[in-house]
Amino acid sequence: MQFGDYEVLFLSDGTFKLDGGAMFGIVPKPLWQKEAPTDERNRMVLRCNCPLIRTPKGENILVDCGLGRKWTEKQREIYAIDERHDLLGDLAAHGLKPGDITTLFHTHLHLDHCGWNTRLNEKGEPEEVFVNARHLVERSELGPARKPNEIQRGTYLSPNIEPLDRAGRFEVFDLRLELAPGLTLERTGGHTVGHTIFRLESGGQKAIFFGEMMPTVAHRHLPWVMAYDLFPLETLEAKRALFKEALRDRALVLLDHDPNHFAVKLKEGEKGKLEYEPVA
Numbered sequence: 494m495q496f497g498d499y500e501v502l503f504l505s506d507g508t509f510k511l512d513g514g515a516m517f518g519i520v521p522k523p524l525w526q527k528e529a530p531t532d533e534r535n536r537m538v539l540r541c542n543c544p545l546i547r548t549p550k551g552e553n554i555l556v557d558c559g560l561g562r563k564w565t566e567k568q569r570e571i572y573a574i575d576e577r578h579d580l581l582g583d584l585a586a587h588g589l590k591p592g593d594i595t596t597l598f599h600t601h602l603h604l605d606h607c608g609w610n611t612r613l614n615e616k617g618e619p620e621e622v623f624v625n626a627r628h629l630v631e632r633s634e635l636g637p638a639r640k641p642n643e644i645q646r647g648t649y650l651s652p653n654i655e656p657l658d659r660a661g662r663f664e665v666f667d668l669r670l671e672l673a674p675g676l677t678l679e680r681t682g683g684h685t686v687g688h689t690i691f692r693l694e695s696g697g698q699k700a701i702f703f704g705e706m707m708p709t710v711a712h713r714h715l716p717w718v719m720a721y722d723l724f725p726l727e728t729l730e731a732k733r734a735l736f737k738e739a740l741r742d743r744a745l746v747l748l749d750h751d752p753n754h755f756a757v758k759l760k761e762g763e764k765g766k767l768e769y770e771p772v773a
């Protein structure tokens with residue numbers, strides 16, 4: 494998709510499944526199940542959407558890098574990881590190699606967002622994949638990623654993080670960063686302490702990547718906040734502000750985990766309910 498001076502490619506690292514209950518926090522299943530069908534183990538399908546922003550200067554800015562493929566058979570089964578489709582294949586389909594990525598912006602460092610930071614070499618050790626990229630992450634995300642507590646331990650996996658951290662490859666910023674003209678990163682918190690979104694403004698258009706503030710279109714309802722979110726009240730307020738902004742500016746809304754949509758437009762429906770129109 495051409496977006497002002499930028500080209501945005503909608504890449505993905507394929508699909509996986511997570512517990513439907515965990516995806517909707519305190520919302521009872523009878524309310525969410527119409528919008529998010531589940532399998533016999535109560536898991537719903539999610540896709541790892543990773544937009545690639547190509548700048549007029551020839552930079553390739555990748556946003557998150559999916560689950561990667563360092564999984565054991567047991568983990569592949571638990572998460573129902575669909576190995577038929579992956580991010581490196583999507584890059585190759587556009588004539589790109591991992592070495593062509595100039596910047597990797599990490600919204601946060603959970604296992605389904607930075608998996609391709611590394612892959613296993615012949616010795617079975619994790620080695621870096623995007624060797625020429627700056628790895629950008631908001632400063633406060635790194636502390637818990639390095640030393641996760643009992644709640645965070647299952648979501649920050651050391652083979653995705655430690656090899657790059659040891660080599661000093663993470664470049665941190667505080668709260669906000671203008672990465673390129675009109676491309677701004679901004680910390681929201683909510684999901685994790687350092688969770689960060691981006692806005693892209695060019696040629697009179699605006700796009701907002703909501704990250705985990707609205708992982709799927711079903712999460713457009715304000716109180717539908719994931720149980721994974723460490724600071725749900727922050728998520729609620731961030732969503733409220735982002736929805737208002739997206740409606741006001743008629744922004745394209747980019748989704749990180751929707752299984753069917755990379756991009757939608759939000760609109761006000763009946764009784765002030767938020768509805769959406771698929772775009773990509």
Ligand SMILES: [Zn+2]
Nearest residue numbers: 601603684705
């Ligand atoms: Zn996450």
